[in-house]
Amino acid sequence: MKKIGVFLCHCGINISATVDIEKAMEALKDYPGVAHIEDYKYMCSDPGQQLIKKKIKDLGLDGVVVCACSPTLHENTFRLTVKAAGMNEYKMEMANIREQCSWVHKDKTVATEKAIKIIKSVIEKARLDEALDPIEVDITRKAMVIGAGVAGIQTALNIANSGYEVILVEREPSIGGKMAQLSETFPTLDCSQCILTPKMVEVSNHPKIKLMTYSEVVDVSGFVGNFKVKVKRKATGLDWDVCNGCGLCTEKCPKKLPSEFDQGLGERKAIYRPFPQAVPNRVVIDFENCTYMQSGKCGICQKVCPVKAIDFDKEDKFVEEEVGAIICATGFETYSVKDIPEFGGGKLPDVVDGLTFERILSASGPTGGEVRRPSDGKVPKDIVFLECVCSRDPEHYLPYCSKVCCMYTVKHAMLYKHRVHDGQPYVFYMDMRTGGKGYEEFYQRAAEEDKVVFIRGKVSKLYQDDDKIVVCGVDTLSNETIEIRADMVVLATAIVPSKGIRELTKLLKIQIDQHGFLSEAHPKLRPVESLTAGVYLAGCAQSPRDIPDTVSQASGAASMVCTLFANEKLKHEPIIVGVNEDICSGCGICTVVCPYDARKTNLEKKLVEVNEVLCEGCGACAAACPSGAAQQNNYTDNQINAMIKAILGKGG
Amino acid sequence: MFEPKIIAFYCKWCTSAGADLAGTSRLQYAPNIVGIRVMCSSRVDPEHILNAFKEGADGVLIGGCHPGDCHYKSGNYVTLRRITLLKTMMEDLGISADRLRLDWISAAEGKRFAEVVTEFTEQIREKGPLKKESLKEEAV
Numbered sequence: 032m033k034k035i036g037v038f039l040c041h042c043g044i045n046i047s048a049t050v051d052i053e054k055a056m057e058a059l060k061d062y063p064g065v066a067h068i069e070d071y072k073y074m075c076s077d078p079g080q081q082l083i084k085k086k087i088k089d090l091g092l093d094g095v096v097v098c099a100c101s102p103t104l105h106e107n108t109f110r111l112t113v114k115a116a117g118m119n120e121y122k123m124e125m126a127n128i129r130e131q132c133s134w135v136h137k138d139k140t141v142a143t144e145k146a147i148k149i150i151k152s153v154i155e156k157a158r159l160d161e162a163l164d165p166i167e168v169d170i171t172r173k174a175m176v177i178g179a180g181v182a183g184i185q186t187a188l189n190i191a192n193s194g195y196e197v198i199l200v201e202r203e204p205s206i207g208g209k210m211a212q213l214s215e216t217f218p219t220l221d222c223s224q225c226i227l228t229p230k231m232v233e234v235s236n237h238p239k240i241k242l243m244t245y246s247e248v249v250d251v252s253g254f255v256g257n258f259k260v261k262v263k264r265k266a267t268g269l270d271w272d273v274c275n276g277c278g279l280c281t282e283k284c285p286k287k288l289p290s291e292f293d294q295g296l297g298e299r300k301a302i303y304r305p306f307p308q309a310v311p312n313r314v315v316i317d318f319e320n321c322t323y324m325q326s327g328k329c330g331i332c333q334k335v336c337p338v339k340a341i342d343f344d345k346e347d348k349f350v351e352e353e354v355g356a357i358i359c360a361t362g363f364e365t366y367s368v369k370d371i372p373e374f375g376g377g378k379l380p381d382v383v384d385g386l387t388f389e390r391i392l393s394a395s396g397p398t399g400g401e402v403r404r405p406s407d408g409k410v411p412k413d414i415v416f417l418e419c420v421c422s423r424d425p426e427h428y429l430p431y432c433s434k435v436c437c438m439y440t441v442k443h444a445m446l447y448k449h450r451v452h453d454g455q456p457y458v459f460y461m462d463m464r465t466g467g468k469g470y471e472e473f474y475q476r477a478a479e480e481d482k483v484v485f486i487r488g489k490v491s492k493l494y495q496d497d498d499k500i501v502v503c504g505v506d507t508l509s510n511e512t513i514e515i516r517a518d519m520v521v522l523a524t525a526i527v528p529s530k531g532i533r534e535l536t537k538l539l540k541i542q543i544d545q546h547g548f549l550s551e552a553h554p555k556l557r558p559v560e561s562l563t564a565g566v567y568l569a570g571c572a573q574s575p576r577d578i579p580d581t582v583s584q585a586s587g588a589a590s591m592v593c594t595l596f597a598n599e600k601l602k603h604e605p606i607i608v609g610v611n612e613d614i615c616s617g618c619g620i621c622t623v624v625c626p627y628d629a630r631k632t633n634l635e636k637k638l639v640e641v642n643e644v645l646c647e648g649c650g651a652c653a654a655a656c657p658s659g660a661a662q663q664n665n666y667t668d669n670q671i672n673a674m675i676k677a678i679l680g681k682g683g
Numbered sequence: 684m685f686e687p688k689i690i691a692f693y694c695k696w697c698t699s700a701g702a703d704l705a706g707t708s709r710l711q712y713a714p715n716i717v718g719i720r721v722m723c724s725s726r727v728d729p730e731h732i733l734n735a736f737k738e739g740a741d742g743v744l745i746g747g748c749h750p751g752d753c754h755y756k757s758g759n760y761v762t763l764r765r766i767t768l769l770k771t772m773m774e775d776l777g778i779s780a781d782r783l784r785l786d787w788i789s790a791a792e793g794k795r796f797a798e799v800v801t802e803f804t805e806q807i808r809e810k811g812p813l814k815k816e817s818l819k820e821e822a823v
Contacts, residue, residue, distance in 0.1 A: 540752075542791065649754075654726055654765070671728075
């Protein structure tokens with residue numbers, strides 16, 4: 032019989048406070064197969080791992096059960112531990128007695144009993160575990176970055192500068208993302224354009240970066256090192272290879288529409304470039320609003336185009352790319368003012384969100400950087416900024432903190448004051464969160480030098496009265512109600528995941544959290560990886576964050592990709608489903624349920640053959656096989672049935 | 684009070700991760716369920732489920748990813764078809780079909796995991812132990 036070592040971790044007191052370790056050890060020490068049982072305060076620490084290694088060597092263990100946290104957290108840690116001691120790493124199993132036991136039950140007797148059941152079932156599995164060798168597969172050293180805001184740009188540049196090819200996919204006609212819309216950035220007040228546009232140009236000139244703007248990912252298959260991605264290149268109505276970006280068409284186009292880039296404050300044409308510094312410097316036709324596309328009359332752009340690039344071709348094109356890693360950097364949106372009825376529901380023109388105010392402040396914006404309110408173009412003399420709009424409000428809106436609003440509101444108030452010297456900015460805040468290098472000093476400067484009035488409190492409602500907006504709130508430090516007759520109000524609305532992220536995560540097979548942000552593999556130790564190998568995360572798609580954090584994380588994700596690409600071969604999990612040729616009759620039932628076409632019937636041999644590289648190890652075929660010829664490595668029927676027995680007290 | 688024995692099969696990617704989230708969120712739920720982590724809910728063979736009933740389980744819970752979210756593209760659809768079919772057979776075998784529950788619980792749904800487990804446990808507790816019904820062992 033196998034000699035199994037059982038190692039119980041206290042996890043400080045995370046486990047031992049609810050699971051009686053001594054009692055569990057007493058109940059398990061004579062369980063069939065258990066050759067050794069031991070506990071330790073922190074099994075994942077170096078002494079803990081040394082202890083496991085020593086016992087494997089001293090006692091000649093050929094199976095190890097670590098009873099600790101979720102395998103998601105430390106399965107890899109302990110696999111490496113046993114491997115270092117000369118044991119096959121697939122003979123190590125983890126019993127999750129923390130997340131699925133000690134943390135969810137308070138009664139010590141009950142939790143201990145359950146822990147014993149869990150451990151017994153895992154011992155049963157370990158007893159039948161076989162030594163497996165990872166399957167080696169080739170790797171495509173090319174990455175795809177989805178989303179070309181500052182996160183995607185940084186990731187792409189880092190990977191490309193390491194010598195690997197990158198495909199940068201962006202849904203909009205230009206790269207740059209939300210950062211391109213910003214005026215100046217805290218806490219240094221350097222203009223967003225000055226720090227971002229050089230990077231955008233670097234991307235477009237980089238020999239290792241292939242830019243695919245106005246494109247969307249529509250299908251993803253494969254696995255780490257070997258993804259196949261189908262990209263839809265949306266029809267632009269012209270040939271980008273011919274277009275030289277002169278912009279004559281946009282000047283002559285008669286159809287005017289609100290500009291998305293200027294948050295609806297400025298205008299664009301039906302044939303347009305989102306903003307003057309767009310990369311690539313190309314135009315697209317908005318088919319829905321183009322007069323020619325709708326009525327067949329007009330075609331002015333075609334007439335004026337000096338290079339004859341315009342063809343009104345509406346056909347989307349699809350391309351397939353093979354990449355080894357994918358980085359999801361799809362960014363964010365802000366909570367729509369239209370969905371906030373107590374603050375006017377988008378019907379009050381002088382109540383705008385933060386991003387709109389960025390455009391008003393921007394030197395390249397619709398007002399040329401002069402602060403003028405949208406309704407009548409007057410310079411607002413009293414301006415109110417509201418923070419935490421929809422954030423930190425679990426009862427009505429969203430429970431989380433959007434992280435950047437404190438700082439950008441301070442910046443807004445400051446920049447307003449720099450432009451309107453006789454104006455008065457007021458800021459309603461819940462708590463001032465200024466964690467970051469130079470942030471607190473920036474906030475102090477706004478209060479002391481720029482005389483921004485900070486009011487700790489919330490605003491319950493606001494309404495239009497003549498040409499004023501009446502802001503009704505309460506100062507929670509003095510307990511006084513406050514009413515400000517303002518000329519303009521800026522709402523720091525919550526940051527929410529960008530549209531379409533749900534569909535993309537389904538394609539990428541990665542998880543999202545309850546608010547729709549991308550889930551990381553571990554919040555502290557694996558913050559830039561998803562749970563799906565080869566798919567990485569960067570920027571606000573994961574959670575709200577500011578530019579410095581986004582850029583650091585983007586570089587982190589790039590470094591993970593380079594680490595992956597530095598491997599000569601990739602290791603594919605060997606928990607695949609094989610074929611026992613002695614039993615297999617070649618009926619082919621298993622081939623029908625395989626999602627990867629990894630199983631094929633060989634009619635001549637009357638056998639099913641398996642492509643080990645394609646098999647992802649879901650086990651659907653193993654459950655479908657009527658004869659038991661298809662068995663999943665280390666998840667065999669015998670193992671699962673033995674686990675069931677052990678849980679129900681009939682094991683051993 | 685009758686304490687039912689319940690076996691659960693969780694897929695690694697969604698439901699087991701959801702159970703982990705229930706843990707990190709310190710949500711309390713009924714301790715009657717002990718889970719077996721498989722790669723995908725589609726690994727669960729109807730025979731495993733019948734075997735669990737045969738060995739003394741009063742209820743079986745299968746947890747997978749939401750439709751469209753399966754880590755293996757279509758595994759949970761296979762599971763759905765199998766469980767639906769199995770439920771019709773269970774009645775013939777003398778096991779009430781509502782002792783088997785299939786639920787989609789994502790990695791983000793720690794709260795839902797705790798709720799489903801507690802709700803199912805109470806439901807099985809109300810039904811009482813399986814042996815009172817006429818499980819035909821030879822049929823398993």
